[in-house]
Amino acid sequence: MQDLSVALSTAVALIFDWDSDLREIVTLSLQVSLTAVFIAALIGLPVGAAVGLLHFRGRRLVIAAMNALMGLPPVVVGLLVYLLVSNSGPLGELQLLFSPAAMVIAQCVLVTPIIAALTRQTVEDLNEEYAEYLRSLGAKPLQRVVTLLWDGRFSLLTAVLAGFGRAIAEVGAVIIVGGNINHVTRVMTTSITLETSKGNLSLALALGLILICLSLLANLAVIGVRDVAQRRYG
Amino acid sequence: MSLNGVTVKPSVTLAPPQLDEGGAAALLPLKVVELGFQVRGQALLEGISFELDTHATTVVLGPNGAGKTLLLRLCHGLLSPSTGKITWGRSSPGEAAARIAMVFQNPVVLRRSVLGNVTYPLRLRGVPRAQRRSRALTALERTGLAALAARPARALSGGERQRLALARAWAMEPEVLLLDEPTSNLDPQATHTVEELVRSLRASGVKILMTTHDLGQARRLADDVLFLNQGRLLRHMPVERFFNAPEHSAIEAFVRGDLLL
Numbered sequence: 001m002q003d004l005s006v007a008l009s010t011a012v013a014l015i016f017d018w019d020s021d022l023r024e025i026v027t028l029s030l031q032v033s034l035t036a037v038f039i040a041a042l043i044g045l046p047v048g049a050a051v052g053l054l055h056f057r058g059r060r061l062v063i064a065a066m067n068a069l070m071g072l073p074p075v076v077v078g079l080l081v082y083l084l085v086s087n088s089g090p091l092g093e094l095q096l097l098f099s100p101a102a103m104v105i106a107q108c109v110l111v112t113p114i115i116a117a118l119t120r121q122t123v124e125d126l127n128e129e130y131a132e133y134l135r136s137l138g139a140k141p142l143q144r145v146v147t148l149l150w151d152g153r154f155s156l157l158t159a160v161l162a163g164f165g166r167a168i169a170e171v172g173a174v175i176i177v178g179g180n181i182n183h184v185t186r187v188m189t190t191s192i193t194l195e196t197s198k199g200n201l202s203l204a205l206a207l208g209l210i211l212i213c214l215s216l217l218a219n220l221a222v223i224g225v226r227d228v229a230q231r232r233y234g
Numbered sequence: 235m236s237l238n239g240v241t242v243k244p245s246v247t248l249a250p251p252q253l254d255e256g257g258a259a260a261l262l263p264l265k266v267v268e269l270g271f272q273v274r275g276q277a278l279l280e281g282i283s284f285e286l287d288t289h290a291t292t293v294v295l296g297p298n299g300a301g302k303t304l305l306l307r308l309c310h311g312l313l314s315p316s317t318g319k320i321t322w323g324r325s326s327p328g329e330a331a332a333r334i335a336m337v338f339q340n341p342v343v344l345r346r347s348v349l350g351n352v353t354y355p356l357r358l359r360g361v362p363r364a365q366r367r368s369r370a371l372t373a374l375e376r377t378g379l380a381a382l383a384a385r386p387a388r389a390l391s392g393g394e395r396q397r398l399a400l401a402r403a404w405a406m407e408p409e410v411l412l413l414d415e416p417t418s419n420l421d422p423q424a425t426h427t428v429e430e431l432v433r434s435l436r437a438s439g440v441k442i443l444m445t446t447h448d449l450g451q452a453r454r455l456a457d458d459v460l461f462l463n464q465g466r467l468l469r470h471m472p473v474e475r476f477f478n479a480p481e482h483s484a485i486e487a488f489v490r491g492d493l494l495l
Contacts, residue, residue, distance in 0.1 A: 130342055130344075132312060132338070136312060137358045138358065138359070139358050
């Protein structure tokens with residue numbers, strides 16, 4: 001208990017000091033995760049919308065796969081991306097292993113299915129409601145997609161924020177492909193792992209607090225968005 | 235044509251089919267020939283033939299499950315007939331669809347403002363941006379919704395939603411308006427407003443084809459009546475004769491208020 005309170009007060013002091021190491025780690029975490037989520041959204045939103053709207057053979061299988069992939073174990077994704085970008089892998093020539101780019105790829109793989117699956121559900125439900133009216137108005141396929149994405153914007157933003165929550169908090173994938181190299185690929189979760197094993201509990205705790213705050217913020221944003229949407233658009 | 239003013243119902247024979255200003259072929263007459271619609275071997279509509287050639291208000295009457303909504307959907311081209319043929323003038327329902335507006339029984343309300351709900355179809359139908367807003371606002375004024383223009387549409391009450399659906403259709407300036415039970419579940423005041431709107435649309439030359447199972451509404455709005463029962467068209471006749479001398483036992487029973495089993 002003594003340890004915890006000492007660590008906690010040191011942690012708070014560290015956060016308020018905001019020293020350059022801490023700043024570097026937090027900044028890299030945000031850079032990696034935000035980039036990953038941005039790319040995942042670029043892929044996941046259209047893919048989800050397409051699967052939600054199109055009828056094709058094996059559609060059920062694709063949906064089942066997307067839903068299953070939402071729960072991908074990060075370490076397995078880390079391993080797969082490792083194999084992909086390591087020197088002997090198919091992307092080996094790009095020399096991405098142990099770089100932030102590799103971490104972005106890994107988180108992107110984790111987050112894309114989440115965004116795609118939630119988008120699919122949103123767009124499909126909305127389409128069920130809107131389809132006949134849009135057909136009556138003579139909406140073309142592209143207009144239909146744009147309408148559904150726009151009218152589903154709050155649910156879709158929720159999906160993206162859920163993806164961000166997943167990306168910023170996972171450790172398994174980034175530690176494998178990033179290697180937790182000081183000043184290069186060290187992010188909050190990997191630092192916590194390292195500092196804890198080194199016994200540097202106060203820094204670990206400080207990072208943990210910041211991480212929890214960020215996750216909390218992301219989730220509050222989700223709730224806030226839903227709330228506003230409910231009030232303004234039913 | 236003011237909402238509160240007295241509206242005089244013109245006689246049944248209005249403008250004959252003709253070319254409109256754009257030179258496009260007229261949508262009337264609507265010809266339905268031996269129309270049938272089956273789902274998994276079950277005939278929901280069978281052997282329906284009729285012709286509508288005036289801008290009068292035609293009401294499709296009949297008990298629930300008679301196929302009234304289905305008939306409207308087929309005429310709008312939302313569904314394809316299993317047998318028979320529908321033509322609007324020389325056009326197929328699909329070709330005519332862009333000049334027809336339909337108001338559904340449970341209107342879909344987009345997750346946008348009331349105004350946004352009215353400008354949306356105008357955008358889809360290629361109305362220039364500059365005109366959309368003013369046209370939408372006019373339609374909202376006519377339907378008494380102008381004060382709610384900025385409100386989120388999904389917060390509207392049932393009656394307001396129904397009026398919004400009419401405003402949207404009105405703003406599109408269709409040549410034909412299909413209304414599916416436009417006043418079901420509305421209180422008398424809201425029903426009155428909607429009926430006034432239908433009257434003034436008719437007076438401005440819009441062909442109206444609507445369904446209802448409300449006899450009083452048919453009496454108030456219809457020029458002629460299509461009576462459907464169990465997927466078949468029993469009679470197509472002017473409204474006076476329908477109520478006074480229907481010459482059909484099922485219609486007499488329906489007008490009396492009996493259940494048609």
